[in-house]
Each structure stands twice: as C-alpha cells, then as structure tokens.
Amino acid sequence: MENREQRWISPDDWLEVVRQEYLRDLILPGGAAVKVVVPKESSDREPIMEGLRALANRENFAFASVDAGATKIHLIDRLFHAVAAQVEWNNLAHSFVRQLLTEGYSLPAEGASLDLAGLAQLNGRDKTWLTQEINKLLESNLVRECGMCQEFRFAMIELCREAYGEGLLQEGVVEEWLRGELRRISAMKRCTIFQKIARHNARHMLLSLAHWLRVAGKSGLILALDISRYTVDRRPKEPDGTLYYSRPAMFDAYEVIRQLIDGTDDAESCFVVVLSTQGFLDLGHRRSLYNYDALRLRVQDDVYDRRRPNPLFTLIRISKAAEPLGLSKEGGAP
Secondary structure (H helix, E strand, C coil): CCCCCCCCECHHHHHHHHHHHHHHHHHCCCCEEEEEEEECCHHHHHHHHHHHHHHHHHCCCEEEEEECCCCCCCCHHHHHHHHHCCCCHHHHHHHHHHHHHCCCCCCCCCCCCCCHHHHHHHHCCCHHHHHHHHHHHHHHHHCCCCCCCHHHHHHHHHHHHHHCCCCCCCCCHHHHHHHCCCCCHHHHHHHCCCCCCCCCCHHHHHHHHHHHHHHCCCCCEEEEEECHHHHCCCCCCCCCCCCCCCHHHHHHHHHHHHHHHHCCCCCCCEEEEEECCHHHHCCCCCCCHHHCHHHHHHHCCCCCCCCCCCCCCCEEEECCCCCCCCCCCCCCCC
C-alpha cells in the first residue's frame, strides 16, 4: 500500500459531500468534476453505486454506469456507446419539444402524444403551416447550439422531429447510431450525418450529451466508471465471459481518465466517478496508479491532514468502517 497512513471516509459521508458541495453548488450551475474512488473492501462498492443512483434520481440528473468487465473503457467510443445505451433519448426529445412549444401553443396533457394533427386541431391551425413553423423553431434553437458538436445537434433535431411525427429517418435509426449498433452509415444521410461515432469524435459526443441533458430539462449527468478490471494482472484459467486487459490497454484506460480530468473546463454539468480497487494504490503493483505519472500527478493528494480525511480530494478512499465526519445534513460543516 501507499507509504503513509490511510484516512478513510464512509460512503454516507462522502455521498452527502457530493450532494451538497458538488451536485448542488458546482454541477447544477454548469460545472464539472471527476473523482477517483477506491473502496477498502469489495462490499463498500455497492453503497457507492446505489448512493450515486439515488442522488441522480433525487436531484433530477441522468445516471449511467459502465463496468470495464463488460465494456472496453480504454476505447472512448465504446465508453460513449455504453452510456448512450442507458439514456432515454426519446423522452428527452419529447421533453425538449414540449418546452419549445410551451409559449405560443396549446399543448395536450403531460405525457400525451405530440402528434401534429392533434396539435393543429388543438391550436386551430392548418397542419402544413404548423409543421413548417415547428420545424423552423426547432432548427433555430438547435442548429447553432454551440454546446454540442454538429453531428450530435443534427441527431437531436431528428429525434425531436420524430417526437411530433415528422422524422426523416426510419424510427430507431438514430438510437442505433448513438449506441454504435448501426450497420450502414448511409441510413443517417438524410439528416446530414455521414460518419459513425469513433475514437476521433466520441469525447465531443460525450460532452454534447451532458449539454443536451440540461437543454432537455435534466440537471446534468452522473457517470460512474468501474475500472477495477484493468488492475487485474492475470486472467482466470477458465473463461468467465467477461473482459480482461493487457498492460497497454490499462495505460490507455488511465489516459482516458486523465483526459476526462483535464477536460472538466470544457464539460458542462457532468460529475464522473471512477471506481477502482486497492491494487490501484499499491506501490508494488504492476498496474497501480504509480505506473502512470500523467494520471498520478492529477489525483494524488500531496498535502493532507494526518488526523482527518479531506472529502474534497480528487482521490477518495471509502470504507463503511470509517469514523463519521460529523457533517451537517444541510450546511456541510463539521
């Protein structure tokens, strides 16, 4: 282990700090942060994941979790596809269109379909003219939305058009493209998208997603990445159906985390939690943090209190057996 005494924080204490100091005061106003969390025991992992999920539901954030045992996190496009598979794209598009039409149009009851024929009848308008108005309104609000990359904007415009029955593509094609399941990119041609999501543009897509969530009415994104599998040095003799990685892949994964940390100034309303194992902090381990200085220098807490853990550090050590910090439920002060 590291060559100094460890200071642990209980899951409940840390989650309360996340709620007060990050989600409400930093992420909700539009900021971003990345935390690296190392549980002391494997049993400490579940309370963290469930706590983050509960916080997301409570504070109106979207939540996604990606495990390296099932997804190659060191490939940023695979990471984005795994996140995209957990996003309720149609609900977000439906919510955005309702927001767009709230002023100036009569809308059906919440949860009802936004069928254009019904909208035209409800507003006493001709369907053809109403369609043109809504299309122009949608395009004027999204085409030049600088918080999202071009392909993402065009994809969201198509999803919004589908929400009121005027989509240009076959239903479900955009979601397949976002999840990396689309076989032929030519299926996206009508909405002016000519390339798949790959390593060169996946990071921009992830940043665009965080922005889109806010535009569509969410508070932002909470993303939990479990990179524990990258610290496993030997794969089992009997295949277990999950993924194991070489050391070069491990370095690539650590570089992805490094890029996420360095990219917080570009991100909007995004809170990323990276979970690993005790091996991640073991000086003698071939796959520890200490084998990749570019990441170590960004997460290691060089200045620390010998008597008390700092729950605001980038690197957090979690244990259910830790002494309570004595945090106030609302003020956050000891």
